Each structure stands twice: as structure tokens, then as C-alpha cells.
Amino acid sequence: MSVKHQAPRGTRDLLPDETPLWRWAEAAARGVLERYGYGEIRTPMFEDYELFARTAGESSDVVQKEMYRFTDLGERQLALRPEFTAGVMRAWLESGLGGRARVHRLWSAGPVFRYGRPAKGRYRQFSQLNCELVGSAAPGADVEMITLFVDLYEAWGFRDLIVLVNSVGQPASRRAYGERLREVFAPHREALSADSQQRLETNPMRILDTKDEKDLALLATLRANNALPTLLDSIDEADRAHWDAVLAGLEAAGVRYEVDHGLVRGLDYYTRTAFEVHDRSLASQSALGGGGRYDGLIEMLGGAPTPGVGFAIGMDRTLLVLQQRGIQAASGDVVCLVAMEGTRAAATALARELRREFTVECDVEARGFSAQMKTAGKSGARFLVILGEDEWARGEVALKDSRTGTQQTLARIGLADALRALTQETWKQGEAL
RNA sequence: GUGGGUGUAGCUCAGCUGGCAGAGCAUCGGGUUGUGGUCCCGAGGGUCGGGGGUUCGAACCCCCUCACUCACCCCA
Known part of the structure; x- marks a missing residue:
């Protein structure tokens, strides 16, 4: 690579x-x-x-x-x-x-x-x-x-x-506070970490959020003796x-x-x-x-x-x-069209029509039925619309809900209505939760 | 910017003291040209991060470099 x-x-x-x-x-x-x-x-x-x-x-x-x-x-x-x-x-x-x-x-x-x-x-x-x-x-x-x-x-x-x-x-009171801190730390200079000795020159306030153990110990002692002023006091x-x-x-x-x-x-x-x-x-x-x-x-x-x-x-x-924390954005239901040799052309038109309203996947490589089914299964598509040649000739399609595994045959004309009803149904169930 | 660690297939990682680059998962195909996500069989896929050096021979040792990562610094 x-x-x-x-x-x-x-x-x-x-x-x-x-x-x-x-x-x-x-x-x-x-x-x-x-x-x-x-x-x-x-x-x-x-x-x-x-x-x-x-x-x-x-x-x-x-x-x-x-x-x-x-x-x-x-x-x-x-x-x-x-x-x-x-x-x-x-x-x-x-x-x-x-x-x-x-x-x-x-x-x-x-x-x-x-x-x-x-x-x-x-x-x-x-x-x-x-x-x-x-x-x-x-x-x-x-x-x-x-x-x-x-x-x-x-x-x-x-x-x-x-x-x-x-x-x-x-800014003025911040500077004054910085000076006060310098005075407080000056006698303890040797007890400070190298980083904090540096900060004593450049930005003494940074000493207060040190992660060094020695520094923390010194800060604790100073606080205990009420010898450490806070910015709020200044x-x-x-x-x-x-x-x-x-x-x-x-x-x-x-x-x-x-x-x-x-x-x-x-x-x-x-x-x-x-x-x-x-x-x-x-x-x-x-x-x-x-x-x-x-x-x-x-x-x-x-x-x-x-x-x-x-x-x-x-x-x-x-x-x-x-x-x-494992939070994921919710994704909507996807419809996957599966076409046969004799219904591929029809599938592209149907996909286009359904895409006015639904998220639709459709094979573009004229792959075999079994390959399309495998891909559909892996894609996580909620609905499979199978365009079988015999049904299509009768003006029908098969609609399979991959969540339940159930399949129904219905008129191609009523497909959009059926999909709409099913997606709204799950939406209501989701609301109830 | 300082100091450590790690880079091998798309992903997670094996790879012994230097001796023909591997597994699992994923992908693709087939078993099954009208029912998937299970199973079985098979295939593709790598300049071992990159460059240089040592060596008969380097994923492995040395140098440089790039990227990621951890702790600092600082902050978002």
C-alpha cells in the first residue's frame, strides 16, 4: 500500500x-x-x-x-x-x-x-x-x-x-496577579519542576495547572497555609x-x-x-x-x-x-430493487420513480439474481423489491421486508403506497419508544 | 516544539537467530441463471510506509525520511 x-x-x-x-x-x-x-x-x-x-x-x-x-x-x-x-x-x-x-x-x-x-x-x-x-x-x-x-x-x-x-x-489585574504569584513562588523556586521554573518567568499563572507531582505537592502545601492567592482575589x-x-x-x-x-x-x-x-x-x-x-x-x-x-x-x-460512546446517526429505510434478465430495463425506470420519495439501491452491473440478493442482504436494505419476470408480466412485484422475512406480492401500481405505509408504521413504533 | 512507541493484503494481526511474504475477516466468483444475510469450494489482492546502507541474501540489522500514536507543551 x-x-x-x-x-x-x-x-x-x-x-x-x-x-x-x-x-x-x-x-x-x-x-x-x-x-x-x-x-x-x-x-x-x-x-x-x-x-x-x-x-x-x-x-x-x-x-x-x-x-x-x-x-x-x-x-x-x-x-x-x-x-x-x-x-x-x-x-x-x-x-x-x-x-x-x-x-x-x-x-x-x-x-x-x-x-x-x-x-x-x-x-x-x-x-x-x-x-x-x-x-x-x-x-x-x-x-x-x-x-x-x-x-x-x-x-x-x-x-x-x-x-x-x-x-x-x-489585563491589568491579571498582570498584577502574575506578579503576586512570582513573589509567592520565588522562595520555592528550587522545589518547582523545570517547566514551572520556566513558567515562573514567562507565565506564572500556568504553574497553577501543572501536572507535575512535585509542583502539585507544593501547590497543596501553599493552599493549606492560605499562602496561595487566587486570581479572583486580585x-x-x-x-x-x-x-x-x-x-x-x-x-x-x-x-x-x-x-x-x-x-x-x-x-x-x-x-x-x-x-x-x-x-x-x-x-x-x-x-x-x-x-x-x-x-x-x-x-x-x-x-x-x-x-x-x-x-x-x-x-x-x-x-x-x-x-x-457508540452513538450513531439514525439512518432511514432503504429499498433495494432486484431485477431479472427480462426486467432490468423496467427496474431502472421503477428506481427513478421511487427515488422521488424513497432511498433506492439498484444494481447497475447486470449481475445475476443471486449476486444481487447477496449484495442486498449485506447492504442492510430494509425492503427488497423483486421484479420477477412472471409477476412483472402480470403487473405485479414482490415486496420483501428483510426485517421480518415476510414477502408479499402486490400490484406494481400500489408499491409506493405500500412502502409509504410500512415506513410510517415503523416510524410510529419508533415514536412510541 | 520535546521525549517514547508503532507502520506487513481493504481491516485486525502472525512472521523465531537474516533464508521462497502468511492467517482470520472483508471483497469477487461458483455451488444455486426466481429468494440474500448460514454453509461448502475457489479466486483476486502486497514495491512488508518511503529512500539509502550492511550482507551471497533484509519484512527482520543500521542510517535518513514520512505518517500515525502516547506523554509533555498548548489548546479545540
Whole structure:
């Protein structure tokens, strides 16, 4: 098996046995989004490099080492989108949406690109479902976002979901908190892992979600002595009030959440509320989705100060979990036509007619009767319509239900009616369950 | 990006110390040109991920490379 080309590293093909689950999940999501009153916005898959570099933060990992950056033939500096929000906000500004109404509810879906070492659940091209609520600074907006976030997962069958929430405050308070952490850890520098000593310089908040045993032990000791401040202790009064209101709103909405003091988002533009959902079954790539508030972003892009909240859901990982749980998209009944030597021509016409209403398979290779029957059996077709020469001459066909094994002979004229009645019958039975 | 592991038929995998590439499942055909998914018989299918090296001889040993995977990093 040595083919000349393979899919580029970190990309993959979704084959026909997988796409039904994707379509089902996408359809379920669209239903929820519609009922929440969100409108779809489609933006380019690439934008000016600077747009992403500035909004995500020059020092962020995404910008430092994960961007698909390129120069086009016109010498433009561009990048494949590593996330949706920056592009959506650019479109919002450029189209003047902000002037038409104060609040906008937007969603997008499609591929995003990040250059990183691939692993199960981490791809260089992956798919996100993205939502934004632009124009409201109210805690209720955060609550609606998180509620929508959870309801999407519930529409996909998740029941045991817990949202991790935190407040990352303002950039200034975040910096101040970082300094406080440096002071706290400085005396224990030698006790930290090499990674964390590095983080002490670059991003001390990352020490809080270390996986190193030594680090964890130190953190536990510090906590026990009340020597470890939390980010929540460092945020200002307004942020604190916002945070309390968000939690109260989540309680009221009946959303299960857990406060995670170590939760920090990877992009610099986040303010106040941050949230994520994880699934343990995905090993090291456990984040299924996350989001937060980005009150400074639009101003950063040259717009009037405008608040916003949003989230992104990683579809690949989410569907990976669904597949692991054995969830399959329901498929409809299939009708398979089986023709004889003298009825092949008639079968093509009948197939065409039935396909106005039913899913119909029909042999195109003029294969023998027995071969067609074998194929029909393996295909899982619910109904077999056998066009025997004698019956056909009398204007009749045989209809076999492979679920029960029963077979009846009926007038060709009444075939569609009979199929309709049988499929509706099973549909009703399904409803009863 | 760092460190490990794995690549043999469409799939899951055997293949001993270097000596003619195998099995099961799947596919196709036949047994059965008017009743399948059971059974029986048969067939096709491989540059052993790719390139180089060592050797009389390499799936096996060495180097490089590509891909996947696990743990980190980071996140979706």
C-alpha cells in the first residue's frame, strides 16, 4: 500500500461512514442556535496576518508557533484563521453591523487551522462551532452564552457535563496577579519542576495547572497555609460584581458549573468570564470547547468600545467522544430493487420513480439474481423489491421486508403506497419508544 | 516544539537467530441463471510506509525520511 500522496500531516478525510454523524450533529446544533435566536455569519478562512497576531497577543502560543502564515502572489501577509472571533469581529466592524442594532447574536462553523504536533483529537485543520454575543456587557449575556454552550452539548446527548468557570479579570489585574504569584513562588523556586521554573518567568499563572507531582505537592502545601492567592482575589470590584452576578445567573438557569481558579484562556483578549468543558476520555486533548468575554477586542480593532462574549466548540473532539460512546446517526429505510434478465430495463425506470420519495439501491452491473440478493442482504436494505419476470408480466412485484422475512406480492401500481405505509408504521413504533 | 512507541493484503494481526511474504475477516466468483444475510469450494489482492546502507541474501540489522500514536507543551 504505497500511494503517491497522503493527506497532509494533521489533516484527515471524513469518509461516508463518518459524515452522517457530522451532519446529524451539525443539524442538531443549528436547531439549538435557531431557537436561541442566533444568526449565521460566514467569514473568510484567511485574513490579514496582523488581525490574528494583534488580537490573540504576540506572545500567545497561537501566534508564536501555531499560525499558518503565508504571503500571497500580491505580497499580502495572510494567515489561515486559527480561530473565529477575530474574523467575525472584523466583519462586524467592516459591515457596520454595530450601527444596525446594539446587540448581535452570531454563530459560525467551519475549519480552522493551527500548526502543532498532531495527536488524536488534535489536528492542524479542525472544525469549530463558534458563537458570539456582541454588544452587551451584562452578566446575563455571559449566562446566556454558557447556557447555550451547555445546551448544544446536551442536544448531542451529553448529560454529565460540568462547565469550568473562572474570571480572568482585566489585563491589568491579571498582570498584577502574575506578579503576586512570582513573589509567592520565588522562595520555592528550587522545589518547582523545570517547566514551572520556566513558567515562573514567562507565565506564572500556568504553574497553577501543572501536572507535575512535585509542583502539585507544593501547590497543596501553599493552599493549606492560605499562602496561595487566587486570581479572583486580585480582580477589581466591578469585575467581582460581574462575576457574582454570572454565578447567580448560572444557578438560576440550572447550569452545573465548577469554579476553576487555574482556568486561563490562551488568547490575550479575554476579560472577566472564562469557561471550558473537558472530557476525560480524550486523554491529553481533553478540552472540548471553551470561551469567555472579550470586552477590549473590538476597540483593539479600531472600533468603538464594545463588549462581547463568545465560545468555540471543537467539533472533531466532540464527535470523537460521541463515537467512543457508540452513538450513531439514525439512518432511514432503504429499498433495494432486484431485477431479472427480462426486467432490468423496467427496474431502472421503477428506481427513478421511487427515488422521488424513497432511498433506492439498484444494481447497475447486470449481475445475476443471486449476486444481487447477496449484495442486498449485506447492504442492510430494509425492503427488497423483486421484479420477477412472471409477476412483472402480470403487473405485479414482490415486496420483501428483510426485517421480518415476510414477502408479499402486490400490484406494481400500489408499491409506493405500500412502502409509504410500512415506513410510517415503523416510524410510529419508533415514536412510541 | 520535546521525549517514547508503532507502520506487513481493504481491516485486525502472525512472521523465531537474516533464508521462497502468511492467517482470520472483508471483497469477487461458483455451488444455486426466481429468494440474500448460514454453509461448502475457489479466486483476486502486497514495491512488508518511503529512500539509502550492511550482507551471497533484509519484512527482520543500521542510517535518513514520512505518517500515525502516547506523554509533555498548548489548546479545540
